[in-house]
Amino acid sequence: NAGVMQNPRHLVRRRGQEARLRCSPMKGHSHVYWYRQLPEEGLKFMVYLQKENIIDESGMPKERFSAEFPKEGPSILRIQQVVRGDSAAYFCASSPSDGTNTEAFFGQGTRLTVV
Amino acid sequence: SQQGEEDPQALSIQEGENATMNCSYKTSINNLQWYRQNSGRGLVHLILIRSNEREKHSGRLRVTLDTSKKSSSLLITASRAADTASYFCATGLHNNDMRFGAGTRLTVKP
Numbered sequence: 001n002a003g004v005m006q007n008p009r010h011l012v013r014r015r016g017q018e019a020r021l022r023c024s025p026m027k028g029h030s031h032v033y034w035y036r037q038l039p040e041e042g043l044k045f046m047v048y049l050q051k052e053n054i055i056d057e058s059g060m061p062k063e064r065f066s067a068e069f070p071k072e073g074p075s076i077l078r079i080q081q082v083v084r085g086d087s088a089a090y091f092c093a094s095s096p097s098d099g100t101n102t103e104a105f106f107g108q109g110t111r112l113t114v115v
Numbered sequence: 116s117q118q119g120e121e122d123p124q125a126l127s128i129q130e131g132e133n134a135t136m137n138c139s140y141k142t143s144i145n146n147l148q149w150y151r152q153n154s155g156r157g158l159v160h161l162i163l164i165r166s167n168e169r170e171k172h173s174g175r176l177r178v179t180l181d182t183s184k185k186s187s188s189l190l191i192t193a194s195r196a197a198d199t200a201s202y203f204c205a206t207g208l209h210n211n212d213m214r215f216g217a218g219t220r221l222t223v224k225p
Contacts, residue, residue: 004157033213042203042215043158091157103148104213108157 002026004094005074006107013082013114021077021110025094032075033104034060034067037089049075082114121204121216129224134191136219138204139184147180147187152201152218161189161202196225 005024013019025032030051035043045059049069060067064082069075079086089111093104122137138147146165150158162178164171164187171178177190191198201218 006157035215040217042217043205044215045213093158103160103163105160106150106158111155 004092004105004107006090006092006110008110009108011110011112013112015083015114016081019079019082019086019112019114021079021090021092021112022074023077023092023094023107024074025092026105029094029096029105031095031097032069033093033095034075034077035091035093037091037109039088043091046077079112082112084114087112087114121202121219123219124217125220125222127222127224128194130194130196132194134194134198134221134223136189136202136221138187138189138206138216140187140204140206140214141185144182144206146206147178148205148213149176149178149187149189150203150205150215152203154200158203191221194221194223196223199223 004026007022011019023032032049034046036046037043047060047067048056049067051069052071064080066078089109091106091109093106095104120139126134128134144166146163148163149161151161152158162171162173162176164178164180166182169180175192180187187204199222201220203215203218205213205215
């Protein structure tokens with residue numbers, strides 16, 4: 001059973017371009033969470049999705065950021081018109097249920113650099 | 116908002132010594148989780164302790180939870196160079212509610 005897979009591991013974008021980050025949860029997990037980690041900081045929750053539904057996007061900026069978790073395929077975190085401040089590590093985690101007393105399994109992250 | 120805050124921010128010890136890290140949080144929780152992050156890597160789950168538990172062990176790791184003080188500690192016994200990493204606590208009622216602190220950066224010198 002492969003762990004949470006994120007790709008790409010590293011992504012370089014010029015200002016104004018779009019960044020698409022992918023996350024494939026562990027097999028059997030239908031709950032996906034995205035976090036952002038700035039240098040020397042802890043992770044900050046962005047969005048929580050179940051298949052085809054956004055459950056909680058309270059941590060996600062209202063503009064330029066969007067997330068989806070389609071019925072088939074990976075979850076996608078999309079950042080439009082990237083700016084330098086978007087440079088960070090983006091981590092995806094999955095769990096088999098809503099997470100009450102259930103650990104979340106994290107991917108290796110995607111390191112986005114905006115130049 | 117709920118947020119784990121780790122203390123100290125950085126800790127440097129010799130191999131074989133014990134390392135203790137603390138975490139404080141602000142509101143009610145269902146559980147508290149500790150994670151380890153090696154430099155430039157993803158998080159690895161270490162231990163989950165439920166709000167009705169006071170202590171939990173896993174190998175060389177011991178976690179305590181004091182809900183009256185809203186604090187938890189992570190003890191690593193007989194530390195090894197490979198334990199060098201950042202350690203985060205995370206609190207929340209659900210995984211989508213998890214709040215992480217800035218972490219404790221542990222350096223174990225051989």
